[in-house]
Amino acid sequence: MPGSKLPKIPNERAQRLLKALVDRYIRDGQPVGSKTLSRDSGLDISPATIRNVMTDLEELGFVTAPHTSAGRIPTIKGYRFFVDTLVKLRPPKGEELNLFQQALQDSEPQALALSASNFLSAVTHLAGVVTIPRRTQTALRQIEFLPLSDRRVLVILVLNDRDVQNKLIHVNRDYSEEELRQAGNYLTEKFGGRDLAQARKQLLTELRDTRESMNALMIDAVEMAHQAFPDTLPEPEFVVAGETNLMGLEGLADMDKLKRLFEAFSQQQEMLHLLDQSLHMHGVQIFIGQESGYQILDECSVVTAPYTTEDDTMGVLGVIGPTRMAYERVIPIVDVTAKLLASALKSRN
Numbered sequence: 001m002p003g004s005k006l007p008k009i010p011n012e013r014a015q016r017l018l019k020a021l022v023d024r025y026i027r028d029g030q031p032v033g034s035k036t037l038s039r040d041s042g043l044d045i046s047p048a049t050i051r052n053v054m055t056d057l058e059e060l061g062f063v064t065a066p067h068t069s070a071g072r073i074p075t076i077k078g079y080r081f082f083v084d085t086l087v088k089l090r091p092p093k094g095e096e097l098n099l100f101q102q103a104l105q106d107s108e109p110q111a112l113a114l115s116a117s118n119f120l121s122a123v124t125h126l127a128g129v130v131t132i133p134r135r136t137q138t139a140l141r142q143i144e145f146l147p148l149s150d151r152r153v154l155v156i157l158v159l160n161d162r163d164v165q166n167k168l169i170h171v172n173r174d175y176s177e178e179e180l181r182q183a184g185n186y187l188t189e190k191f192g193g194r195d196l197a198q199a200r201k202q203l204l205t206e207l208r209d210t211r212e213s214m215n216a217l218m219i220d221a222v223e224m225a226h227q228a229f230p231d232t233l234p235e236p237e238f239v240v241a242g243e244t245n246l247m248g249l250e251g252l253a254d255m256d257k258l259k260r261l262f263e264a265f266s267q268q269q270e271m272l273h274l275l276d277q278s279l280h281m282h283g284v285q286i287f288i289g290q291e292s293g294y295q296i297l298d299e300c301s302v303v304t305a306p307y308t309t310e311d312d313t314m315g316v317l318g319v320i321g322p323t324r325m326a327y328e329r330v331i332p333i334v335d336v337t338a339k340l341l342a343s344a345l346k347s348r349n
Contacts (some may be wrong), residue, residue, distance in 0.1 A: 014057060015085070016042075017037055017041050017057070018063070018074070018078060019041075020037050020040040021063060022074045022082040024036060024038065024040055025324065026324050026327070029324060030071065039045060060077075061078075062075060062078035063078050077289060079288045083116060083327055087328050092333065092336055102114075113131070113315070114130075117130040117239045117242075118242075121242025122247060122322070124326075126245050126319045127240055128317070129241075129320060131272070132237050132238065132239065133273055135173065137346075139160055140157065140196050141188075142184075143187045143228070145181075147174075151172070151174060153175065155168075155225075166229075171220075179217060182217060186217075187225050188222050200226070203229065206222055238275065246321065257299065269294070274287065274302065276316070277314075278305065282315050284303060284334055300320055301323045301325055302319070303330050314345060317334065
């Protein structure tokens, strides 16, 4: 898991060599040898000393030697130590930051989410993913009942500002239009403006505690509303852009792996569960390889951040790419985009 406790690297020299190795491997994608490490780290030590340090790091599980190569590459544990301790972030500034702000100019929340995912994909050359903005509260504005045949009633719920949900329920007797109008007026007056989840909870309380003091129509109205109010709100969907950027990247060249990954994007359920892990966390979260808990992402890193307006977390956005990604660049891009998306949504409320 992100931020899980790792064995310590014994000294600053070993840390500098690991940083040089990860930086070089991210840049070139080739195992890194001791001569390159000597040059990149700026340390005045012999190749033999570097090889000894690399042996120590390999025994600790931070690097590995692929096949018979003389060079080494970082492991998931090595990437994790690098991300948590060694990476030097390069956040966008000046004119580049202005371009970021201009990229989020749409007026509708869903269009903003699509713009954000396209933007993340364009600037990182990876896959950008953004959950559709959701409300942590869904307010009931109005409820109406319309009689149908065969003891069926159409329930019309007006939620938030203009969202409308219709639901067909079955009742135990025939109701006149006037009875249903009174029932709708009673429920709108009693629960209008309240959070839907809170209203549903109060309905159950009223049926249990005050049933004896309610007249028959009030009881019927509450029971019909209980049928109509959803047990849970639908899970948020997400938009993804730049899936094809992943084709041919390190660890993702296998077409079967890519096919399964693209299927995960389209089916959404597993990806939503992963994104939801970041929903109530603060700041950027990084899942490297197996840390995600989903086998399809074993060769990937996922960098996410929640976007929040005041105290309301609206959703999560992020970038999906190979473990060999430019973390120093991707992490601040995800962070800044989350803040800009939150600001854009707040300005449109």
